[in-house]
Amino acid sequence: MTRRGMLIQIGVLLNGAVGVALAIPIVRYLLSPVLRERKPGYESWISLGSLDRFPAGQTRLATFRNPRTGPSDGVTGDIPCWVRNVDNQKLQVFAINCAHLGCPVRWFPQSGLFMCPCHGGAYYSDGSRASGPPERGLFEYPYKVDRGTLLIDAGEMPTPGAPSARLVHISGRDARCA
Amino acid sequence: MRLMKQFGQWFDARLQLAQPIRETMEHQVPSRSASWAYVFGSGALAIFGLQIVTGILLALLYVPSAGEAWNSLQVLNHQVSLGWFIRALHGWGSNFMIAIVLIHLAQVFLFGAYKFPRELTWLVGILLLLLTLGMAFTGQVLRFDQDAYWGLGIGASISSRVPVVGPWIVKVLLGGPIIAGATLSRFFALHVFVIPGSLILFVGIHLLLVLKLGINDWPMPGRIVRRSTYVREYQELTHRDGIPFVPGAIGKDLVFSGMMLLAVAACALLLGPFGPSGQPDPTIIQTAPRPDFFFLWLYALLSLLPPSLETPVLLIGPAIALAVLVGLPFFSGEGEKSWRRRPIAVLSVLLVAVGLGTFTHMASHAPWSPVMDAWSGQPIPAKYLARRTALQRQGALVFQAKQCHNCHALGDVGGQRGPALDAVAVQLTPDQLVRQVIQGGGNMPAYGKNLSPAETAALVEFLETLHPAGQAPARDAARTAIGASQ
Numbered sequence: 292m293t294r295r296g297m298l299i300q301i302g303v304l305l306n307g308a309v310g311v312a313l314a315i316p317i318v319r320y321l322l323s324p325v326l327r328e329r330k331p332g333y334e335s336w337i338s339l340g341s342l343d344r345f346p347a348g349q350t351r352l353a354t355f356r357n358p359r360t361g362p363s364d365g366v367t368g369d370i371p372c373w374v375r376n377v378d379n380q381k382l383q384v385f386a387i388n389c390a391h392l393g394c395p396v397r398w399f400p401q402s403g404l405f406m407c408p409c410h411g412g413a414y415y416s417d418g419s420r421a422s423g424p425p426e427r428g429l430f431e432y433p434y435k436v437d438r439g440t441l442l443i444d445a446g447e448m449p450t451p452g453a454p455s456a457r458l459v460h461i462s463g464r465d466a467r468c469a
Numbered sequence: 470m471r472l473m474k475q476f477g478q479w480f481d482a483r484l485q486l487a488q489p490i491r492e493t494m495e496h497q498v499p500s501r502s503a504s505w506a507y508v509f510g511s512g513a514l515a516i517f518g519l520q521i522v523t524g525i526l527l528a529l530l531y532v533p534s535a536g537e538a539w540n541s542l543q544v545l546n547h548q549v550s551l552g553w554f555i556r557a558l559h560g561w562g563s564n565f566m567i568a569i570v571l572i573h574l575a576q577v578f579l580f581g582a583y584k585f586p587r588e589l590t591w592l593v594g595i596l597l598l599l600l601t602l603g604m605a606f607t608g609q610v611l612r613f614d615q616d617a618y619w620g621l622g623i624g625a626s627i628s629s630r631v632p633v634v635g636p637w638i639v640k641v642l643l644g645g646p647i648i649a650g651a652t653l654s655r656f657f658a659l660h661v662f663v664i665p666g667s668l669i670l671f672v673g674i675h676l677l678l679v680l681k682l683g684i685n686d687w688p689m690p691g692r693i694v695r696r697s698t699y700v701r702e703y704q705e706l707t708h709r710d711g712i713p714f715v716p717g718a719i720g721k722d723l724v725f726s727g728m729m730l731l732a733v734a735a736c737a738l739l740l741g742p743f744g745p746s747g748q749p750d751p752t753i754i755q756t757a758p759r760p761d762f763f764f765l766w767l768y769a770l771l772s773l774l775p776p777s778l779e780t781p782v783l784l785i786g787p788a789i790a791l792a793v794l795v796g797l798p799f800f801s802g803e804g805e806k807s808w809r810r811r812p813i814a815v816l817s818v819l820l821v822a823v824g825l826g827t828f829t830h831m832a833s834h835a836p837w838s839p840v841m842d843a844w845s846g847q848p849i850p851a852k853y854l855a856r857r858t859a860l861q862r863q864g865a866l867v868f869q870a871k872q873c874h875n876c877h878a879l880g881d882v883g884g885q886r887g888p889a890l891d892a893v894a895v896q897l898t899p900d901q902l903v904r905q906v907i908q909g910g911g912n913m914p915a916y917g918k919n920l921s922p923a924e925t926a927a928l929v930e931f932l933e934t935l936h937p938a939g940q941a942p943a944r945d946a947a948r949t950a951i952g953a954s955q
Contacts, residue, residue, distance in 0.1 A: 324640040324651075334646075354752045363650040365536025366750040367618065370647065387754060392771065393622030395754040397841060402871040403919040408757040409623075410772040411837045411876075411886045413914050421914030423886075424776050447646035448622070452629025453636035 334358070334446035339374060342441050345382070350375040350398050350416065353384075358446045372432065373398055373405070374441065375416065382441070385418050386430035386449045393450060396429065405429060426451070493680060494719075497711030499703075501687035503718035506580070508725035509573035510679075514672065515726035516566040519733065520604075521665065523559040531611070533657035535650040535749070538613035542745045557737035563605055565733050567763050570601050575818050578797075581806030582685035584694045588798035590678040593671050595794050600668050602763070607660035609761045613653055614745035619758035621648045623771075630780045648751075683707065688806035695803055757838065766828035772837040836885035839875040843883040850880035857934060864931025867924045871916065879935070887913055894935045894942035901943075902929045 292300075319326060339345075339353045353374045360368030373385040373396075385405070387395045394409035404421060405414040412423035419428040430449035435442050447453075481487045530549060532541040545552035574594070577583060583591035606624075610617045621643070628642055629635040644651030686692075686706055712718065743761070747753055760768050774782055808815050840847065849865055857865070868874060876886035897905065906925055909915030920928065936942050 322641060324643070324645050325637045352752075352754070357647050357649070359646070360649060363534045363536050365534070365650070366748060366752075367535045367647070367649045367652075369750065369752050371752045371754060387751065388622060388626075391626070393626040394619055394758055395751070395756065397754055399844075399872050399875075401844075401919075402873075402914075402916065404872065404914055406839050406841065406872075406875065408838055408841050409619075409768075411839055413839075415914065415918075422909070422912045424772065424774075424779065426776050426779075448625065448639075448643070448648065450626045450629035450636070450639055452626075452631065453639065 334444055336435070336442045337445055339372075339384070339441045339443060342376075342379075342436055342439050345374045345376040345441065347376050347379045350400065352398070355443070355445065370445070371395070372443070372445070373429075375418075382434055382436075383418060384432040384434045384441075384443050386432065388430060388449055389425060390420070390427045390429060390451060391423070391425040393448070494715040495713040496680065496683075497707045498684050498714050498718050499686045499706050500710050500712045500717070502684045503712060503721065504687065505721055505725070506576060507684065507718075508722050509569055509576055511722035512725050512729045513566060513569045513573055514676075515730055516562050516569060516733065517668065517672065519730060520559065520562045520566060523555050523562060524661070524665070526555045527559055528661065533611070533653055535613065535653045538611070538653060539745055539748050542612065542614075546742060553742050554737060556742035557740070558733060559608075560743040561733045561736040561740070563608055564762060565729060565736075567601060567605055569729065570598055574598060575822070577685070579808040579811075579814060579818060580685055580688050581694070581808075581811070583798045583801075584804070584806060585696050585699055585798075585802045587678070587682050587685065588802060590675060590682065591798050592795060593675045593678065595791075597668065597671055597675060600664050600671065603664050604660065604668070605761065605763055607656045607664065609764075610653070610656040611660055612743065612745050613749050615747040615749060615753065615756045616744070616758050616760070618648060618749040618751060619756070620760055621652060623758075623760075627783055631784060685806075688808070690805070690807040690809045692806065693804060694806060755841075757841065759832075759835075762829070765832035766825045768835075769828035769832040772835070773831075838884070839886045840884040841875060843874040844869050844872040847874060847882045849874070850882065853879055853935065857931075860927050861931045861934055864927035864929070867920070867928040868931060871919065871924075871928075873928075876913075890932065890935055892936055892940070894933045895937070895940050896943060897932075898943045898945045899929055899933060900945060902932050 335358045337355045337358060339355055344353070345351055351374055352371055354369050354371045357364075357368045357370050371387045373387065375383040375385065377383065385396075389396050389407040389409065389412050391407065391410055391412045394407050396405040396407045396412070396414065398405050403416040405416075405418070407413070407423070407425075410424050412425040413421040414425070414429050415421050417428075418431060420426075432443040432445050434444070477487075527545070530541060530545055530552065532538055542556070545556055547553070577591070577594070610621060625639045625643060625648070628638045631638055640646065642652075642655075643649075644655045683703055686703060747756060759765075770782075771779065805811055849869065854862060854865055868879075874883040876884040878885055878889040879891060881889075893902070903925060905911075905913065906920065906928060907915060907917040916925075933942055
């Protein structure tokens with residue numbers, strides 16, 4: 292092998308090695324939204340205010356500031372949800388997002404239905420599916436009442452593929468929070 | 470003049486580009502290919518140029534921050550001199566570009582231009598189509614309003630259904646757990662750097678391929694493409710019956726491109742910019758998000774598919790469509806080019822066009838969405854209330870108050886999610902009406918828990934009046950028989 296040929300080989304190898312070495316941090320940077328194992332999770336307990344604001348037998352809109360938002364997020368950090376106070380003992384906190392494709396559902400107390408303006412999904416007052424394209428009921432946040440204040444475990448937009456990411460029906464994570 | 474020439478010679482002595490440029494301009498094209506059918510690629514290129522220029526102009530003032538983007542669009546629309554016009558040019562340019570790209574696609578497909586040896590030109594073209602649609606979607610997001618916000622939610626909900634990795638795709642797409650500042654920054658980077666950069670690169674390759682392989686010859690029925698002979702035949706054709714691209718063919722391209730730019734400008738001037746609609750504030754839930762024009766067909770499809778088919782169709786459908794487009798030049802690389810001898814090709818184009826057109830048309834009035842304010846804003850027509858008993862009118866009140874009108878039309882007002890009820894009494898007996906109202910079914914929610922017996926009785930009494938004059942309401946035959954025998 293000539294000296295020139297060897298130099299080319301070394302050069303190619305060197306650039307390849309540097310390329311790989313740089314690719315790892317670049318990929319990690321790109322995947323930072325999902326590589327959260329060493330950071331605290333997205334979710335946390337958030338206050339929706341005093342329980343008095345949610346009278347028994349009614350379903351009312353509440354909004355909260357999403358945890359982990361910054362000033363550049365503007366109004367997009369304000370997340371609405373539906374709070375249903377069944378009988379002062381049991382509550383349900385529904386995500387605003389339709390279980391079909393995430394549009395904002397609206398509550399109609401007269402007919403006791405949540406209706407979605409996009410593709411016509413409808414849900415009963417307890418969040419279960421009534422009709423339309425959704426394949427399941429509304430997403431629910433875990434909640435707890437602490438000294439008269441309603442707290443929910445939230446922080447992530449629920450989607451059909453990750454309905455229980457931080458919402459109810461998941462045991463391990465919630466046990467830690469509660 | 471002589472000074473100009475000297476100036477040019479000084480540059481060309483160093484750049485040495487005059488000769489290759491002249492050869493490119495004067496390359497021979499088959500004389501029949503200098504046709505009005507071959508102008509769509511140039512048209513798309515001209516609009517792309519317009520999009521680059523107007524895009525840079527918008528970037529001078531646009532603020533890609535979730536907290537500020539909507540305000541900066543208001544400033545562009547209302548405070549900057551002619552800012553609205555630049556926004557309108559960019560928005561209409563986007564619509565025109567997609568339309569021309571689709572027509573270009575249909576034309577090269579019908580003219581068999583994807584066949585040997587132009588397979589790669591076709592594949593790059595498919596990539597350019599995807600990139601153009603990517604520009605349309607990311608551009609819709611940058612117009613950071615309510616439609617953009619909930620459109621992102623729909624995109625995230627669709628992506629989340631990918632098996633196993635769906636939830637991760639959502640977070641990478643949104644740049645975090647919710648739609649927020651990082652999401653907009655991401656789509657800004659895609660719309661302004663990544664996709665336009667790729668477009669410029671692949672448009673260059675697309676054009677290079679057209680030059681290297683020659684423009685498609687005019688398809689003649691019976692002139693069969695064979696891998697062994699095509700290149701020689703094409704060379705003979707351009708030699709025997711060729712004209713230089715400049716000035717032989719470029720005139721039509723220039724005129725068409727100019728007309729398209731003029732049409733974009735006219736639309737922008739007369740119809741103005743798109744939106745923005747309301748602020749991207751998720752707590753404003755009194756909204757009915759709609760996608761932009763070129764995604765309306767998808768909106769219709771998502772509403773009309775049975776729930777169980779939706780996820781498979783969403784995930785497998787695009788893969789099949791892409792596989793067909795990519796595979797086309799390989800399983801049909803030879804043979805007839807002329808559409809006169811390819812009935813299936815013509816029918817497929819018609820089918821796709823009619824399908825997309827029908828879905829788009831349906832989505833523009835969205836019969837599947839409940840009319841959310843029909844119960845409070847659209848009264849029952851007076852003819853359904855005249856000469857009715859107190860109980861029947863009470864039933865009409867229940868019909869409005871319980872939001873029945875949001876999904877059921879009466880006299881062409883109200884929602885169309887459920888069937889119109891103008892003749893429901895002919896179709897269902899009173900008992901069947903009670904059952905349908907209380908138990909629901911057939912895509913109707915059950916109202917048993919939300920109607921008192923008195924309300925149900927009044928409602929059914931009202932529904933019983935809904936039948937055309939001269940047509941009796943439906944009766945249970947068994948009951949009638951029993952009643953007669955007693």
